[in-house]
Amino acid sequence: MFKQLVVATVAWLAVTAACAVEVNRATRAELEAVRGLGPGIVGTILDEREKGPYKDWRDFVSRVRGVREATAIKLSAAGLTVGGLAYAGAAAASAPGR
Numbered sequence: 001m002f003k004q005l006v007v008a009t010v011a012w013l014a015v016t017a018a019c020a021v022e023v024n025r026a027t028r029a030e031l032e033a034v035r036g037l038g039p040g041i042v043g044t045i046l047d048e049r050e051k052g053p054y055k056d057w058r059d060f061v062s063r064v065r066g067v068r069e070a071t072a073i074k075l076s077a078a079g080l081t082v083g084g085l086a087y088a089g090a091a092a093a094s095a096p097g098r
Contacts, residue, residue, distance in 0.1 A: 024053040035078040
């Protein structure tokens with residue numbers, strides 16, 4: 001029984017991690033579920049989003065204080081998207097040999 005619970009939990013986590021969270025449509029709860037986003041930065045994201053949607057990752061990084069390239073790479077790897085796209089630097093950072 002315990003083994004089945006562990007397997008089910010791991011499977012659920014894998015599915016959850018694979019789901020993209022679009023920054024322009026996500027709720028507060030969905031944003032807070034992204035690894036690396038806490039309540040403070042989520043508040044900033046939502047406040048800035050009220051001024052208008054994020055056009056792309058460059059716009060997101062420029063408008064959200066505390067998010068720079070390294071953080072954008074981590075957030076993208078955790079499933080955050082802007083305009084439906086992952087951060088362009090995320091693929092290069094996770095490439096073999098890096």
